[in-house]
Amino acid sequence: MLNTVVIGAAGRMGKAIIRCLQANVVPDLKLSGAIDIWDAPDLKKDAGLAAGGAETGVLITADLAAVAPSANVVIDFSYPKGTAGNAPRMAEWGTAWVIGTTGLNEEELSAVRAAAESIPVVMAPNMSLGVNLLFKLVEDAARALKERGYDVEIVERHHRRKKDAPSGTALGLGRAVAAGMDLDLNAVARHGREGIEKEERPSTEIGFHAVRAGDYVGDHTVLFATDGESVELSHRATSRDTFAIGALRAAAWVHGKPPGLYSMRDVLGI
Secondary structure (H helix, E strand, O other), rough: EEEEEEEEOOOHHHHHHHHHHHHHOOOOOEEEEEEEOOOOOOOOOOOHHHHOOOOOOOEOOOHHHHEEEEEEOOEEEOHHHHHHHHHHHHHHHHOEEEOOOOOOOOOHHHHHHHHHOOOOEEEEEOOHHHHHHHHHHHHHHHHOOOOOOOOOEEEEEOOOOOOOOOHHHHHHHHHHHHHOOOHHHHEEEEOOOOOOOOOOOOOOOEEEEEEEEOOOOOOEEEEEEEEEEEEEEEEOOOHHHHHHHHHHHHHHHOOOOOOEEOOHHHHHOO
């Protein structure tokens, strides 16, 4: 059994991962540590009970150093500064790392890349099989439609409590479009629209639109539109368990791999 630590254990994704661990959805993983920030509402509670499941005997604490060095793998769904701040320690401890945290800036990503020189790291904006298949389909579609007059817009919807926008998955879809069309996403991304435009929409622009309302788990649509027709590629998540199961698959896969930065496409073989 692989000793597994969950960072962000008091959050929505952390609780879903703990429930799936308890259900043995992915064999050979067991919960050995549950970590969250010092003022998390569920701190010092049993992780299983806090997640709405059975008692695990593992309490949610804020002391990562007490559990990570002896773990086989750490699953991290926390926040950008926390993930980046833990990167040097993860490299020192030599523990395999699965990162689902989104919203990291370039400096924070650099810290993760540095850790991946010493340990195996799986990092992905979304860990579901369906979304990672969508990344591939979107890149293939973008390549086929390159320089054929198609505008690209990405629309994503999430629950009202989500803090980062656009979502990490939406940005991943934007990178897939940019890769297929040989574009620099940073140069062509447009986030939302307001006011009166003086000129026609640039043909190379990739638009992003973020909706925050209700309890959406995650809806993403990539729209390719030209005069006379449009093509839409979409994914809708109806349960966080699909992301949790993907994270557990990544945890089982990454243990024992050589140091490096891996994606969910590596994990899933697509």
